[in-house]
Amino acid sequence: MIGALLFAAFVALMLVGVPIGAALGLAGAAAIALANAETQWFGLMAVPQNFYAGLGKYPLLAIPMFVLVGTIFERSGVALRLVNFATAIVGRGPGMLPLVAIAVAMFLGGISGSGPATAAAVGGVMIAAMARAGYPAPYSASVVGAAAATDILIPPSIAFIVYSVLVPAASVPALFAAGMVPGVLVGLALIVPAVWLARRHGMGRLEAQLPRPPFWASLRDASWGLFAPVLILGGMRLGWFTPTEAAVVAVFYGLFVGMVVHRTLRWRDLFAVLRDAGELSAVILIVVALAGIFAYSLSTLGLIDPVTRAIVSSGLGEYGVLALLVLLLVAVGMVLDGVSIFLIFVPLLIPVATAYQWDPVWFGVLLTLMVAVGQVTPPIAVNLMVSCRIAGVRIEDTLRWVWWLVASLLAVLLLVIAFPGLALWLPRALGY
Numbered sequence: 155m156i157g158a159l160l161f162a163a164f165v166a167l168m169l170v171g172v173p174i175g176a177a178l179g180l181a182g183a184a185a186i187a188l189a190n191a192e193t194q195w196f197g198l199m200a201v202p203q204n205f206y207a208g209l210g211k212y213p214l215l216a217i218p219m220f221v222l223v224g225t226i227f228e229r230s231g232v233a234l235r236l237v238n239f240a241t242a243i244v245g246r247g248p249g250m251l252p253l254v255a256i257a258v259a260m261f262l263g264g265i266s267g268s269g270p271a272t273a274a275a276v277g278g279v280m281i282a283a284m285a286r287a288g289y290p291a292p293y294s295a296s297v298v299g300a301a302a303a304t305d306i307l308i309p310p311s312i313a314f315i316v317y318s319v320l321v322p323a324a325s326v327p328a329l330f331a332a333g334m335v336p337g338v339l340v341g342l343a344l345i346v347p348a349v350w351l352a353r354r355h356g357m358g359r360l361e362a363q364l365p366r367p368p369f370w371a372s373l374r375d376a377s378w379g380l381f382a383p384v385l386i387l388g389g390m391r392l393g394w395f396t397p398t399e400a401a402v403v404a405v406f407y408g409l410f411v412g413m414v415v416h417r418t419l420r421w422r423d424l425f426a427v428l429r430d431a432g433e434l435s436a437v438i439l440i441v442v443a444l445a446g447i448f449a450y451s452l453s454t455l456g457l458i459d460p461v462t463r464a465i466v467s468s469g470l471g472e473y474g475v476l477a478l479l480v481l482l483l484v485a486v487g488m489v490l491d492g493v494s495i496f497l498i499f500v501p502l503l504i505p506v507a508t509a510y511q512w513d514p515v516w517f518g519v520l521l522t523l524m525v526a527v528g529q530v531t532p533p534i535a536v537n538l539m540v541s542c543r544i545a546g547v548r549i550e551d552t553l554r555w556v557w558w559l560v561a562s563l564l565a566v567l568l569l570v571i572a573f574p575g576l577a578l579w580l581p582r583a584l585g586y
């Protein structure tokens with residue numbers, strides 16, 4: 155009974171407009187109080203303890219650092235230089251600018267690990283460029299929003315860091331390696347409908363008339379940005395630093411590039427950069443902390459074991475359960491952000507994964523892919539919201555185009571379900 159009230163209170167609070175983090179914390183605290191009705195105040199002592207326990211995890215230190223890295227590279231003009239370099243490689247013509255947008259978003263995923271940050275960085279450059287070439291704004295917003303979904307798969311990924319905290323059996327390096335191949339596959343899958351739609355509907359007729367950037371000059375300008383993922387991922391692989399230390403190294407590297415090399419960042423710009431990164435990091439970490447209260451209430455009420463038994467004994471079988479999870483998490487991903495989804499559902503789903511003997515690293519990639527689909531699926535898709543705001547269009551205007559891109563994401567999701575080796579080959583080859 156109290157378990158039903160826990161979820162009912164959570165849903166009701168969200169429906170009346172309470173922020174997701176506060177809804178998690180309030181519903182969890184209410185459930186703890188009801189479960190300890192005779193000693194409510196003693197039971198409620200678990201609330202501040204679990205609030206702190208939700209934050210007191212070393213890997214979480216990487217989140218504000220990677221958010222800061224994304225903000226620094228967004229403000230330092232790296233995205234524009236990468237766009238010019240990619241355009242110099244693929245050339246001009248119908249469908250080439252969408253291809254460039256997806257390729258640059260994939261690359262920036264190896265720097266920031268944040269989908270909305272990449273949507274802002276790429277959208278700020280590409281949406282205007284695509285408008286000049288004759289692409290309709292809703293199509294451009296759809297492409298940029300979908301392209302940014304690759305960023306929670308291609309390392310470093312904030313979603314993988316949160317998952318590793320919730321599932322200690324899946325290390326951050328193993329998850330980073332496991333996300334690489336599916337992340338690249340998602341990018342390639344998005345290119346197909348993006349280019350096909352552009353050519354089928356005659357978009358970008360003016361693109362061939364735009365000048366093609368010189369290759370060597372573009373390579374020189376983009377070289378500092380191109381080296382960033384090599385430094386971050388190569389340093390972790392060589393054992394020079396941990397993922398958390400890599401995030402700090404990336405911050406100083408980004409500051410060096412922005413302030414010394416490109417000189418697009420000045421000392422007076424640092425306050426705005428730190429403020430924006432601090433605000434976004436605070437939102438993420440407060441949700442993490444308050445979700446700790448919700449997770450504690452789940453375990454205290456003993457809800458996890460009955461849910462696991464009900465799913466395993468439902469008669470759906472392994473693939474039936476996977477299909478159910480895909481439908482559930484994609485639907486939830488339409489209205490919630492990825493971090494919140496992980497914090498709410500991973501404690502419930504990991505026992506199911508254990509019952510079916512699913513590899514925790516593969517399962518983490520699978521859940522992240524489901525979240526990536528949700529990030530670009532209307533009505534509330536965080537990446538799409540950012541790109542639509544930049545393009546000056548409503549999310550409803552993108553429906554004609556975005557479903558083709560969502561279908562591509564779902565195709566990769568099915569491939570990873572059918573062939574787990576797509577996610578597990580690289581971490582095994584690297585010895586994780």
